[in-house]
Amino acid sequence: MKPTRVLVLNSGSSSVKYQLIDMADKSRAAAGIVERIGEGAVADHREALRIVARELDGQGLGLESAELAAVGHRVVHGGTAFTEPTLVTDEVLETIRGLVPLAPLHNPANIAGLEVARSLRPDLPQVAVFDTAFHATMPEYAARYAIHTAVADKYGVRRYGFHGTSHAYVSRATARLLGKDPSEVNSVVLHLGNGASASAVAGGRCVETSMGLTPLEGLVMGTRSGDLDAGIVFHLTRVAGMSTDAVDSLLNRRSGLLGLCGDNDMREIGRRMAAGDAAAQLAFDVYTHRLRKYIGAYFAVLAAETGGTVDAVAFTAGVGENSAAVRQAALQGLGALGIEVDAVRNAVRDDSARLISTDGSRVAVAVVPTDEELEIAQQAYALVSSA
Ligand SMILES: Nc1ncnc2c1ncn2[C@@H]1O[C@H](COP(=O)(O)OP(=O)(O)O)[C@@H](O)[C@H]1O
Ligand SMILES: CC(=O)OP(=O)(O)O
Numbered sequence: 001m002k003p004t005r006v007l008v009l010n011s012g013s014s015s016v017k018y019q020l021i022d023m024a025d026k027s028r029a030a031a032g033i034v035e036r037i038g039e040g041a042v043a044d045h046r047e048a049l050r051i052v053a054r055e056l057d058g059q060g061l062g063l064e065s066a067e068l069a070a071v072g073h074r075v076v077h078g079g080t081a082f083t084e085p086t087l088v089t090d091e092v093l094e095t096i097r098g099l100v101p102l103a104p105l106h107n108p109a110n111i112a113g114l115e116v117a118r119s120l121r122p123d124l125p126q127v128a129v130f131d132t133a134f135h136a137t138m139p140e141y142a143a144r145y146a147i148h149t150a151v152a153d154k155y156g157v158r159r160y161g162f163h164g165t166s167h168a169y170v171s172r173a174t175a176r177l178l179g180k181d182p183s184e185v186n187s188v189v190l191h192l193g194n195g196a197s198a199s200a201v202a203g204g205r206c207v208e209t210s211m212g213l214t215p216l217e218g219l220v221m222g223t224r225s226g227d228l229d230a231g232i233v234f235h236l237t238r239v240a241g242m243s244t245d246a247v248d249s250l251l252n253r254r255s256g257l258l259g260l261c262g263d264n265d266m267r268e269i270g271r272r273m274a275a276g277d278a279a280a281q282l283a284f285d286v287y288t289h290r291l292r293k294y295i296g297a298y299f300a301v302l303a304a305e306t307g308g309t310v311d312a313v314a315f316t317a318g319v320g321e322n323s324a325a326v327r328q329a330a331l332q333g334l335g336a337l338g339i340e341v342d343a344v345r346n347a348v349r350d351d352s353a354r355l356i357s358t359d360g361s362r363v364a365v366a367v368v369p370t371d372e373e374l375e376i377a378q379q380a381y382a383l384v385s386s387a
C-alpha cells in the first residue's frame with residue numbers, strides 16, 4: 001500500500017501550524033500550533049520547527065520515520081514564477097529565496113520549514129503550495145499598479161495577492177453551502193485573521209484581491225496598516241527623519257489595530273469597547289469601515305466581470321469566524337446591496353460552515369471556517385499522485 005498521509009507545515013508571520021492528514025479519509029493523525037514566535041519563549045521559526053518535530057516524535061509520528069506520501073508547505077510568495085503547486089528542488093528553493101524581499105515576514109519561515117524537512121527526509125517529495133497562486137487569474141488591469149511600466153516590469157512591481165489557499169477553499173465551501181457548483185457562484189471572501197484580505201471570486205476564478213506586491217496592502221489588519229497614501233512614506237522619511245526600515249517596521253508591525261489602540265486581538269478590543277474605551281471603538285470603526293469599502297468595490301467589480309450579481313459574502317479566519325460584532329458592523333445598512341444579516345443567526349457560536357443572512361436576503365452571508373492545511377494537503381497529494 002502506498003502511504004496516504006501528508007504532513008502540512010503552515011508558517012505564518014508569527015506562528016507555525018502543522019497537521020498530519022490521511023488523504024484516504026481526511027482524518028487528522030496529529031495537529032498543533034506554535035504561536036507568538038519572536039515574543040520570547042520561541043525565538044524564531046527554526047526554534048518553532050524544532051518544537052513541532054518534538055511534538056510529532058512524542059506521538060510516535062516523527063518526521064524521520066513516519067510513513068508519508070509528501071510534505072506540503074505553505075509558501076507565501078511565489079512571484080510570477082510559481083502559480084501551481086510545485087515539487088521543491090534546489091533550483092525551486094533558490095527561486096523562493098529570491099522572493100524574500102517581497103515577503104520578508106513570511107518567505108524566510110517557509111524556507112526554514114523546507115530546509116528542515118528536506119534535510120530530515122531527502123527521500124520524500126516536498127511540495128510548495130503558494131499563497132499567491134489562486135490570484136494569478138486576476139485580469140492584467142487588476143494586477144497592474146499605475147506606475148511606469150518599465151520600472152514595474154524590471155522590479156516585479158505588480159499585485160500578487162495572498163491567502164490564496166484560504167480564498168480558494170472558502171469560495172468552494174461557500175458554493176457547497178449554497179448547494180451549487182463553484183462555477184455557478186460569485187462571492188466576496190473576507191479572510192480576517194491577523195493578516196487580512198478580501199477577494200472577489202467569479203465562478204471559482206479570482207478576479208480581484210486586496211493584498212498587492214506584499215501582504216501590506218488592503219484591509220486594516222492586526223499590526224499592518226493596509227491601504228494608505230504612499231506620500232505618507234515620503235513624509236515620514238523626509239519630515240520625521242525615519243529610515244526606510246523604520247517606516248517598514250511601523251507599517252507592518254506597529255500599525256493596524258495595534259497602532260490605533262494598542263491591542264491587535266479583536267477579543268481584547270471587544271472587551272475594551274464594552275467598557276466604553278474610545279480608542280478601541282475608533283480602531284474597530286476604522287477596521288469595519290475599510291471592510292465596507294472593499295465589499296462595495298467588489299460588488300461593482302463582480303457585476304462588471306460577470307454581468308451578474310453577487311451570490312454570497314463569506315467571512316473566514318480568526319476574526320471572520322469568531323467576531324459577530326465585526327460581521328454585523330461591516331454589513332450594517334447594506335440592504336441597498338441586497339444584504340440582510342439575521343442578528344440571531346449571526347450571534348450563534350458554531351464551528352461549522354453556516355448562513356447568517358435572513359431568508360429574504362438576496363445575497364447569502366456565510367461564515368465558513370477556513371482549512372488552509374487541508375487545501376495544501378489536497379494540492380500536494382494530487383501532485384504526487386499524478387507523478
Ligand atoms: N473569539 C474570538 N473573537 C474575536 N476575535 C477572535 C476570536 N478568536 C480569535 N480572534 C481573532 O483572530 C486572530 C487570529 O486569527 P488567525 O486566523 O488565527 O490568524 P493568523 O493565521 O493570521 O495567525 C486574533 O488575533 C484575534 O484578533
Ligand atoms: C500573507 C499573510 O498575511 O499571512 P498571515 O495572515 O498568515 O500573516
Ligand SMILES: [Mg+2]
Binds near residue numbers: 012193194195
Ligand atoms: Mg493565517
